[in-house]
Every structure is written in structure tokens, then in C-alpha cells.
Amino acid sequence: MRVVLPEACxxxxxxxxxxxxxxxxxxxxxxxQVLGHLVHNPQVVEQLERDGVHTVESPEQITSGxxxxxxxxxxxxxxxxxxxxxxxxxxxxxxxxxxxxVAELSEEGYKVIIVGDSHHPEVVSxxxxxxxxxxxxxxxxxxxxxxxxxxAVLSQTTQDTSLLRxxxxxxxxxTDLLLFENTICTSTRERQAQLLxxxxxxxxxxxxxxxxxxxxxRLYQLSKQKGAQTFWIEGPEELSCDMLARIKTVSGNGCVGxxxxxxxxxxxVLQVFSILSSY
Amino acid sequence: MRVVLPEACxxxxxxxxxxxxxxxxxxxxxxxQVLGHLVHNPQVVEQLERDGVHTVESPEQITSGxxxxxxxxxxxxxxxxxxxxxxxxxxxxxxxxxxxxVAELSEEGYKVIIVGDSHHPEVVSxxxxxxxxxxxxxxxxxxxxxxxxxxAVLSQTTQDTSLLRxxxxxxxxxTDLLLFENTICTSTRERQAQLLxxxxxxxxxxxxxxxxxxxxxRLYQLSKQKGAQTFWIEGPEELSCDMLARIKTVSGNGCVGxxxxxxxxxxxVLQVFSILSSY
Numbered sequence: 001m002r003v004v005l006p007e008a009c010x011x012x013x014x015x016x017x018x019x020x021x022x023x024x025x026x027x028x029x030x031x032x033q034v035l036g037h038l039v040h041n042p043q044v045v046e047q048l049e050r051d052g053v054h055t056v057e058s059p060e061q062i063t064s065g066x067x068x069x070x071x072x073x074x075x076x077x078x079x080x081x082x083x084x085x086x087x088x089x090x091x092x093x094x095x096x097x098x099x100x101x102v103a104e105l106s107e108e109g110y111k112v113i114i115v116g117d118s119h120h121p122e123v124v125s126x127x128x129x130x131x132x133x134x135x136x137x138x139x140x141x142x143x144x145x146x147x148x149x150x151x152a153v154l155s156q157t158t159q160d161t162s163l164l165r166x167x168x169x170x171x172x173x174x175t176d177l178l179l180f181e182n183t184i185c186t187s188t189r190e191r192q193a194q195l196l197x198x199x200x201x202x203x204x205x206x207x208x209x210x211x212x213x214x215x216x217x218r219l220y221q222l223s224k225q226k227g228a229q230t231f232w233i234e235g236p237e238e239l240s241c242d243m244l245a246r247i248k249t250v251s252g253n254g255c256v257g258x259x260x261x262x263x264x265x266x267x268x269v270l271q272v273f274s275i276l277s278s279y
Numbered sequence: 280m281r282v283v284l285p286e287a288c289x290x291x292x293x294x295x296x297x298x299x300x301x302x303x304x305x306x307x308x309x310x311x312q313v314l315g316h317l318v319h320n321p322q323v324v325e326q327l328e329r330d331g332v333h334t335v336e337s338p339e340q341i342t343s344g345x346x347x348x349x350x351x352x353x354x355x356x357x358x359x360x361x362x363x364x365x366x367x368x369x370x371x372x373x374x375x376x377x378x379x380x381v382a383e384l385s386e387e388g389y390k391v392i393i394v395g396d397s398h399h400p401e402v403v404s405x406x407x408x409x410x411x412x413x414x415x416x417x418x419x420x421x422x423x424x425x426x427x428x429x430x431a432v433l434s435q436t437t438q439d440t441s442l443l444r445x446x447x448x449x450x451x452x453x454t455d456l457l458l459f460e461n462t463i464c465t466s467t468r469e470r471q472a473q474l475l476x477x478x479x480x481x482x483x484x485x486x487x488x489x490x491x492x493x494x495x496x497r498l499y500q501l502s503k504q505k506g507a508q509t510f511w512i513e514g515p516e517e518l519s520c521d522m523l524a525r526i527k528t529v530s531g532n533g534c535v536g537x538x539x540x541x542x543x544x545x546x547x548v549l550q551v552f553s554i555l556s557s558y
Contacts, residue, residue, distance in 0.1 A: 168457075169448035178459040180451055 001248055002255045003276045004202065006194040009259035011266030012039075013187035015092025019071035020044065022090050026066060027052045033064040035078060036121050038090065039071055039263035040213035043235060071263075073099060073125030094157045094185040095122055099129040101181065102154060106131040110179060111148040113171060115164045116156030120214055123156050138163070142170040151175040157185040158215035158262065160192065160222065187262055188215060195219050198257030199226035204250040207232045208272050209261025216261030228257065236271040244279050280527055281534045282555045283481065285473040288538035290545030291318075292466035294371025298350035299323065301369050305345060306331045312343040314357065315400050317369065318350055318542035319492035322514060350542075352378060352404030373436045373464040374401055378408040380460065381433060385410040389458060390427040392450060394443045395435030399493050402435050417442070421449040430454040436464040437494035437541065439471065439501065466541060467494060474498050477536030478505035483529040486511045487551050488540025495540030507536065515550040523558050 012020070016039045026032055032053045037045050045055060056062055059078060066086045069078060073091040076099075081087045091099075102112050112133040116123040127133050136142045153171055155164045161184055168180040199205050205228040209216025216232070223230040229250045231243060247256055256276055260269045291299070295318045305311055311332045316324050324334060335341055338357060345365045348357060352370040355378075360366045370378075381391050391412040395402040406412050415421045432450055434443045440463055447459040478484055484507040488495025495511070502509040508529045510522060526535055535555055539548045 165448070165451045168451050169444070172444040172447050172459055172461075176461040178447075178457075180457040180459065182451075182455040 001251060001276050001279050003258050003273055004198060004255045005258040005269070005273050006198070008187070008190040008194050009269075011260055011264055011269045013185070013191075013262035015071050015094060015185070015187075016263050019068075019090035019092065020048070022088065023048065023053050023068050024051060026068065026088055030066055031064045032066045032068055032088070033062055034068045034070060035059065035062070035074055036070050036072070037212075038068065039210075040216075041210040041234075041261075041263040041265070043268060044263060044265060070121060071095070072121035074121070075125060076128040091125070092157070092185075094183075095126065098126050098154060098157060098183050101183070102126055102130040102133060102152075105152040105154075105179070106133070108150075110150045110152035111175075113142075113145065113151060113153045113167070114156065115153065115159055115167050117214055120156065122158070126156070136167055139166055139170055142167045145171065145174050148175050150177045150179075152179040152181065154181045154183045156214075157183060158188045158218070159184055160218050161189065191215070191219060191259060191262070192222060195222055195257075195259050196226055198259065199223045199228040199230075202228060202255045202257035203252060204228065204247050204254075205230045205257040205259065206247065206272065206276065207259055207261070208235065208269055209264045210234060213261045213263050216264070219259055219261060223257075223259075233272070235268045236275055239272065239275050244275070247276070248279060280530060280555050280558050282537050282552055283477060283534045284537040284548070284552050285477070287466070287469040287473050288548075290539055290543055290548050292464070292470075292541035294350050294373060294464070294466075295542045298347075298369035298371065299327070301367065302327065302332050302347050303330060305347065305367055309345055310343045311345045311347055311367070312341055313347045313349060314338065314341070314353055315349050315351070316491075317347065318489075319495075320489040320513075320540070320542040320544070322547060323542060323544060349400060350374070351400035353400070354404060355407040370404075371436070371464075373462075374405065377405050377433065377436060377462050380462070381405055381409040381412065381431075384431040384433075384458070385412070387429075389429045389431035390454075392421075392424070392430060392432040392446070393435065394432065394438055394446050396493055399435065401437070405435070415446055418445055418449055421446045424450065424453050427454050429456045429458075431458040431460065433460045433462045435493075436462060437467045437497070438463055439497050440468065470494070470498060470538060470541070471501060474501055474536075474538050475505060477538065478502045478507040478509075481507060481534045481536035482531060483507065483526050483533075484509045484536040484538070485526065485551065485555065486538055486540070487514065487548055488543045489513060492540045492542050495543070498538055498540060502536075502538075512551070514547045515554055518551065518554050523555070526555070527558060 068088045073095045112130040118135040205223045220232045347367045352374045391409040397414040484502045
């Protein structure tokens with residue numbers, strides 16, 4: 001099959017790569033605990049485990065001399081550290097900028113509205129830097145918001161631009177002063193743009209990424225919304241003969257689009273590319 | 280006929296009343312020239328003429344010792360004055376605040392977008408305080424705007440809120456940082472809200488106001504959009520027997536809604552109210 005794999009979709013984004021490199025480097029000096037999954041990809045987390053980087057679910061479980069904060073960030077108090085524990089901050093710089101910005105805007109008297117998935121670690125982290133922020137994940141939730149003198153609406157860095165814009169539009173009716181900041185990161189924007197292009201050109205699109213990766217899920221949803229038949233896999237091992245045959249049937253004589261989430265290893269993407277291309 | 284005349288719709292708004300009172304008071308000390316119509320109501324302008332307040336169309340025509348700036352404001356340079364001429368500033372305080380705000384936002388690097396009627400004196404005035412602002416009057420014009428790093432969208436004080444919000448929504452796609460300020464004045468909002476209420480309750484609505492008054496025109500349009508049969512008159516002299524009969528037929532056994540533009544004298548509104556009520 002003829003596979004189209006845009007450069008912007010070939011694996012780790014900047015923030016994820018940076019976090020993995022940092023943690024891998026530190027693990028050479030001793031055992032590292034990570035508060036939550038460093039990135040939302042099970043293969044990556046398993047590899048890190050083999051390298052001595054262990055995932056813990058809550059601060060109470062931290063016992064090691066080194067704790068790493070994930071690429072998604074952590075609640076504000078975690079950054080202040082623990083007794084006798086070295087904290088290594090692997091928060092994505094785009095998330096850090098967002099944390100700083102919501103803190104500033106709260107201080108300036110804005111009611112901060114964060115467009116995002118309320119349980120996602122990035123949103124939990126960013127929210128902890130604002131004064132009583134409101135997290136909204138859809139238009140219905142935005143419509144329930146009351147009237148505030150000043151509203152600032154910002155976004156989880158991996159959100160969908162059209163949802164962010166729709167929510168900002170709704171909120172123009174809830175205030176006389178609305179500050180709208182599109183804080184979706186460049187990597188997310190590029191991937192989404194490439195995905196939309198692929199989904200309009202290819203009848204079949206393969207999305208590679210972790211099942212719990214929110215940004216991967218959005219790529220999958222966008223592709224389906226655009227009308228392409230979309231296959232979501234975590235890695236090459238899921239490419240069964242049956243699935244390969246279906247992808248070939250759907251694509252007909254056309255190309256197959258291939259994209260990956262921001263936490264998918266480039267090697268995984270290239271393996272999938274190789275299998276699809278040689279089928 | 281049973282006529283409903285909400286208190287907020289009974290004549291001059293705050294800014295118009297203030298301008299007329301000021302000019303009338305000054306006219307007692309000598310001839311006054313006004314640059315443009317002090318307010319957009321011919322009856323008011325005629326009355327002022329009788330009181331020694333004369334309208335001139337351009338700064339070159341100013342010869343008197345006193346010149347008044349209208350409620351809508353004037354281009355920036357006019358405020359700086361003329362040799363041997365006393366300038367009396369009758370600009371509505373809400374317009375002055377808007378002038379100040381667009382100047383500040385321009386200084387802060389925002390591309391200022393003013394939602395309004397490009398030839399309206401208020402918009403001409405406010406625009407002159409911003410650095411290369413863009414005036415947009417409808418969604419199509421907003422869609423033609425390019426991408427700017429920072430956009431501030433503000434409104435002519437007498438605009439329609441739904442148009443302002445629609446344009447702000449469109450502009451969320453033209454920047455990563457949008458500041459939306461709803462600068463529509465309280466008086467305009469109250470009149471529009473009352474008008475919408477009347478148009479939903481009454482089959483017939485009478486709008487009283489100058490033909491060149493933009494805020495009156497918007498009340499007329501909103502009423503028609505809401506489905507009420509709407510009659511736009513400048514004053515009681517336009518209430519012909521034929522029109523009165525038509526209003527009665529349309530209203531049936533229901534009430535007739537009555538509203539006025541912001542530059543309509545209260546006495547004119549009350550005369551109309553009296554004629555309609557006694558028909």
C-alpha cells in the first residue's frame with residue numbers, strides 16, 4: 001500500500017521527547033519515581049520501567065531520592081518538593097507557560113476558564129495555578145457558566161481548536177470583557193492540520209498512539225468526523241492480517257494516511273509505516 | 280389602543296441629554312457652531328438652530344467664537360482646538376471612554392477592530408484615536424481580515440450585541456490572542472432588550488426616531504427580525520389616519536409597543552403615546 005506519513009506526525013512531540021531524554025539521563029544516576037505516567041504511551045512507560053524509572057500514582061508513594069514530574073505537569077504543591085527528595089521537573093515548556101499565564105490572569109481578576117478534559121493531568125496541573133478556575137469540556141458546560149465581569153478563556157495545549165473557538169464564542173455572552181488565548185501548542189496544531197489534510201485525501205487513515213492519550217484520541221475523532229475510515233492502533237503488533245486486508249479494501253487504489261499521537265515513539269511509527277507499505 | 284411604553288425607551292439617552300443641555304446653556308452666552316448634527320434628530324437640530332446653535336459640516340466653516348463637538352465625538356485633531364475658538368466638548372462619556380480604550384490597546388500592540396458603521400461620526404471619531412484600526416460592519420468584512428498576533432475587538436456604543444458577538448467569534452480564528460470588549464452602552468442595551476420584549480408581546484411596534492439615527496434604525500430592524508409589524512416615524516405628524524388604522528388592525532385586541540431612539544425628544548415620544556392611546 002502507498003502510505004503517506006507527514007513529517008509532523010512521526011512520533012514524539014518536543015515536550016515528550018524532552019521529558020523522556022531528561023528522565024532517561026537521570027535514571028543513570030539512580031532509581032527515579034515518576035508521579036503518574038511520564039507520557040501516555042504504555043510501550044514508553046514499560047521501557048522506562050526497565051531503565052529504572054518507576055511510576056507511582058500518588059505523592060504518598062514517593063520514597064525514592066529522585067522524583068520526576070511528568071510532561072503534563074503536576075499540582076502546584078508538588079513543585080515545592082518533599083523532604084529529602086530531589087524533584088526533577090519534566091513539565092513541557094508549553095504547559096509551564098500555561099500554568100504561569102493562568103496564575104497571572106487570576107491575579108488580574110479574570111475568571112479563568114480552561115477548555116480541556118477535567119481529569120487529564122495537564123488540566124489538573126494547570127487548574128491548580130489559577131484561583132477557582134472553571135474547566136469546560138464542551139459547549140453545554142460553557143452555557144451553564146454564569147456572568148463574570150472579566151473572563152479569560154485558555155486551552156489545554158492538546159485540545160481541538162474548533163472546540164476552543166466554539167466555547168470562546170459562547171462565553172462572549174457571559175461577560176463584557178473576554179480574553180481569548182489560543183494556547184494549543186504548535187505540535188498539536190500541526191498534527192491536527194496534517195490529519196485533516198490526510199483524512200480529506202485518503203479513504204483510510206491509521207492513527208498510532210496510546211489508548212489513554214487524549215491527543216491521539218482527538219486525532220482519531222477528527223479523522224472520523226472528516227469521513228475517513230479510521231484505524232486506531234497502539235503499535236505494529238495490532239496490525240493483524242484481517243486489519244491489513246480491511247485497510248487495503250477501504251483505501252482501494254488510493255493512499256493510506258498515517259499519523260501518530262505526541263507520545264508515540266518514532267520507532268513504533270516507522271514499524272507501522274514499514275508493515276503497511278510492504279503489504 | 281393600549282400602548283406599552285417602557286421607561287428605558289422614553290426619549291433622550293444620558294449622553295444626548297447631556298450634550299443638548301450643555302449646548303443650550305452655552306448658546307445663552309453667544310452664537311455656537313456645532314461640527315455636524317449635535318444629535319441625529321432633525322426636530323432637535325431645528326430647535327437648537329432657533330436657539331442660535333448652528334450646524335457646520337466641516338472644520339473650515341468654523342468662524343464663531345464657540346464650537347461644540349457633538350455627542351458622537353469628532354476626529355482627534357478637532358479636540359486640540361482652533362486659533363481664537365473655544366471648543367466645547369459634548370462627546371458622550373461612553374464614547375470618550377471608548378476613544379481612550381482604543382488608544383491604549385493600540386499602544387499595547389493590539390490590532391484594533393471596531394464593530395460599527397464606518398461612516399457614522401462616532402466610528403470616525405473613535406477610529407482616529409487608534410493606530411490603523413479596521414472597522415467592520417458585518418461578518419463578511421470580518422472574514423476578510425488577515426491574521427494578527429493580537430486583536431482587540433470593540434464596538435460602537437450603539438451597536439447590536441448579537442452582531443458584535445458574531446464578529447468576535449469569527450475573529451477568534453484570526454489570532455491567538457483576542458480581547459473582546461463589549462462597549463455597547465447601557466442605554467442601548469436596555470432599549471434593545473425592551474424592544475425585543477415588546478416585539479415578542481405585541482404584533483405592532485412603533486419606533487420613533489430620526490431617519491439618520493443609526494440606533495433607531497437598529498431598533499426598527501430588530502423589531503422586524505423578531506416578527507412584529509413595525510412602523511418607523513420621526514414624530515407625531517407622521518401618524519396619518521391611514522397609519523393609525525393599520526396599526527390598530529395589526530395589533531388586534533393586543534397592545535402596541537412604543538420605543539424611541541436615543542436622540543428622540545421625550546416630548547415627541549409622549550405626543551405619539553398620547554395619539555396612539557386615544558385612537
